Amino acid sequence: MAAENEKSRLDDAARAGWLYFIAGHTQDEIAKMLQVSRASAQRLVSLCLAERLITFRLEHPIAACMELAAQLKERFDLSHCEVVPADPAAPQATAGIAERCANLLDATLRSETPVIVALGTGRAVRAAVERVTPIDRPNHQIVSLVGNISADGSASFYDTVGRLADRTGARHYPMPLPFLMSSEDERNKMVRIEPIAKVKAVAAKADLRLVGIGQMDQKAQIHVDGFVTRDELFEMMRQGAIGEITGWAYDSKGRLLKAGTNKRLTSIPPEVPARTTTIGAAVGAAKVPAIAAALNGALINGLITDETTARAILER
Amino acid sequence: MAAENEKSRLDDAARAGWLYFIAGHTQDEIAKMLQVSRASAQRLVSLCLAERLITFRLEHPIAACMELAAQLKERFDLSHCEVVPADPAAPQATAGIAERCANLLDATLRSETPVIVALGTGRAVRAAVERVTPIDRPNHQIVSLVGNISADGSASFYDTVGRLADRTGARHYPMPLPFLMSSEDERNKMVRIEPIAKVKAVAAKADLRLVGIGQMDQKAQIHVDGFVTRDELFEMMRQGAIGEITGWAYDSKGRLLKAGTNKRLTSIPPEVPARTTTIGAAVGAAKVPAIAAALNGALINGLITDETTARAILER
């Protein structure tokens, strides 16, 4: 009898689910049709869901992205994750993720209460800043996580922090230091001087960190952009470097290396594990190991990437 | 640009739909996530539905039944239709539909305000009456649409009206006439006499008519039960009879025949087209043409059948 009742109950649940989701009736109507109280109709609909009698299928490319984002969030315990559809025309395009990053920045900066946004390196981050909707927020603060003086002493060719400050009227804190110092001692000396300490202090209170993720291979962006030499790059790769965030190289487990350029790097070190909302933005097959390592090492707790990259990360 | 916006809007709709149906968030949460007002989030979810970006799949045998019922309702403009799952163990079993008919009767009789229920012939109807939940409704009325005196003068072996009256305390109006009279004249005379006219008057005000549907072939129930002779049956078949409701034979278009036993029949004639809620109850491959004809001729405006039969009717 129990089995019989059970079956009949599931039948009714299925009926209720059908009437609710497919026929589009209200639970009141369903209650009348099935001759039960509205409360029971509601229970039947829930039961239908709980027993997975009904499934939803979203016929749209976005569905896969949402699914991937949910999986990444789950697997790496992320507080934020977005996966944008891969653009078949330009598989490596950062446009999509830049758009989402800009959106994230917009949302953060829209706040009336003062917020502190810290920016790292990366093409996506730079492109995102360009797309931020101008808004007047003089009480916000924008802080750089990396030195904006390149090797030759000029200001970095692209002043991300300054640009974002322009668009918001926020106070900004560029980091008036070269990317690398000549020695560990000198680095340690420099980061203690007043202006730098101030930047560091502001960065420490950041509400959002948005950082790019670079792979450590022959085409590493930090090398291409001239921040590290070929020899320095290779040395780090020998030490096991697989990726970098704001210049900080880490290995395949996401552990920051205590060697090579990391010793002379002026960038503000990542929190490990990330507590502040720290969003990594990166796409491309070449970056997959670097992104995966950063996720595994909890160097970031948020990710914005594209469908192809997301899938590759999950398939590792 | 319009296309671009359109696409982006659908993307958002898909995202919203995913978050709502699959991730189970509220529209408020979705609004925050997508950086729009709650109203817009609601619009996106509706849009997702309207554009059929999302589809529901009910993984349960009931789903097919609901679908078939909806199709029958649509096709034949029915006010009520139920399709029960076919029982693989007993394809012709009336148990399922009897259950549903009983349910329908329960629902109707539960009403506090007086209702009139008219009953026709059929195994399903008889079985349904047996399953009706006893309930005290002395102000209801139960009326028979068919004569309950069989050829030999005894009361019909199964007094459906009486049984239902027993279970409800309702007044009941059996029809104290033989199924067939010996001639058209005699029939016309009899239906005018007081007790019969009274039954007819009550039946005319019925709130619900529940009738069986019989096929007109060698195994026709009215013949098997001895109400019509083999010759009478064959004569009606020659006249094009394909089915009968309360003994009234009709052709494949659902038109009542004006010949043969129909002229001597004491049963209360069906309304054509049915205005009163008139539910036909029948299952079985043999009855498919009869049911389909009754539907086409609007002899009934409601149907209770099983999955196999429903499918066969729709496939004609």
Next chain:
DNA sequence: TCAACGCGTGGGCATATGCTCAAGAGCGCG
């Protein structure tokens, strides 16, 4: 056989949802 337990039920309330209305922004036509 009786009492205790559990499950389903129905009423009622806080919340979520759907929809309407007035207003604003973007767009096209003149």
Next chain:
DNA sequence: CGCGCTCTTGAGCATATGCCCACGCGTTGA
């Protein structure tokens, strides 16, 4: 370049939904 038009937005309200509680029926175990 301006006007009007349409499309979309956001607030607010009526309704639907989800959930909690107390109750009643059926079942189980002593």
